[in-house]
Amino acid sequence: MTRIAHTGCLALLALALTATATFGEQAMNERYARGWKALTALAPGKAQAVQDGLADIAPDMGRFVVEFGYGDVFTRPGLDPASRQIATIAALTALGNAAPQLRFHIEAGLAAGLSPDQIVDVIYVTTVFAGFPAGLNALAVARDAFAEKGVAVSHAPAHAPDAIDRRARGLAALAATSQNAGQHVLDSLADIAPDMAAFILDFSYGDVISRTFLTPAQKEIAMVAAATARGTMAPQLKVHAKAALAVGMTREQLAEVVIQMAVYAGFPAALNGLTALREAFAEVDG
Known part of the structure; x- marks a missing residue:
């Protein structure tokens, strides 16, 4: 190979690497921008605090939250923002170990259009799956969130x-x-x-x-999310996957609920949930 040809090959390689890096950076920026837009729509006063709170120890975690949690998952078209908040509030209530994140998503649920009565009913439904301590702790978080936002439950008949x-x-x-x-x-x-x-x-x-504050589909979203997040309820998850189909949810919507649990309960819980969904769908078809 002549020196000129060798130099030309190196130039092409450098150009290709530059183009690949530029494409990767552009894709990352698009994911971040998409996630940031979704996050700030739900929590305009607290989105930056999420990033600032991680800047000194794990700035990449803040980026992961925005890019993956919101840019990749939350903005998927399968569920509307209110339904995604129902799933998240149910999951965090069921897990029982994430009070700061639960409060964030209770406030985000309000921003997405859920009423205080609906949020409380998500916690009631989740109490059936996670027990009274989890429900009582979640209600304490909700009380503080409602007070900060200046809202209250209606006490209307349920x-x-x-x-x-x-x-x-x-x-x-x-x-x-x-x-x-x-x-x-x-x-x-x-x-x-x-x-x-x-x-x-x-x-x-x-x-x-x-109770009537939530639609039948919203209740099933909460139950599927709670059962998936707990990770020990495959039989109950299958029951409520079938129930969700019976009240008009699609298989794609149910898959979205479970996919979202990868963000809040981890990939193993989400993968096990998808296995339970597959089995439930096969039983419906069988």
């Missing part, structure tokens, strides 16, 4: 003003998503804990899931 009792309400709520599953719940626990079956129907469905 159920229709009729004479229907808890058991009938619970059976009706369960039938709306799972057809004749009520008797199956009773039968499945009759040999060991019949009162647990009654608690599921009367409390979980009759008192909580039958």
Whole structure:
């Protein structure tokens, strides 16, 4: 190879490397810009604080939050911002170990159009999956967030003003998503804990899931997110994936809820959730 040809090859290689680096930087900037726009729309007063709080120890973590959490995931078209906040509030309530992030997303939920009553009902629904300590701690966070934003719950009746009792309400709520599953719940626990079956129907469905501040689809988003985030509820996740389909959610929307859990509960939880979704869909098709 002549010196001229060798020099020309080096020049082409340098040009290619420069172009690759420029393309990579441009892609990174586009992801960051997209994520930053979404983040500041939800938390205009606190978005910069997220970056500033990490600048001294892990500035790349701040970039990851914006680029991946918001630029890659939150801005995907499968769910609207309010639905994504329902999923996030449910997941963080269920995890029980992220009070600062829960408060951030309660405020973001308000910015996305959720009412205080709806946010509280997301916590009620999640309490069914994560227990009363998780629910009580989340309500304490919500109280502080609402006070800062100058909003409050309405204390409006959560159920229709009729004479229907808890058991009938619970059976009706369960039938709306799972057809004749009520008797199956009773039968499945009759040999060991019949009162647990009654608690599921009367409390979980009759008192909580039958409440009217959230739509049926919003309740299922919260339950799918909570079950995925906890990481130990594949059977329940499959039940509520099917229930979500029954109330009009699409498979793509359910996948989006679970994909988002990679940001808040980690990739293993999200991957296990997707496996449960695949099995639920196959059972529906079968």
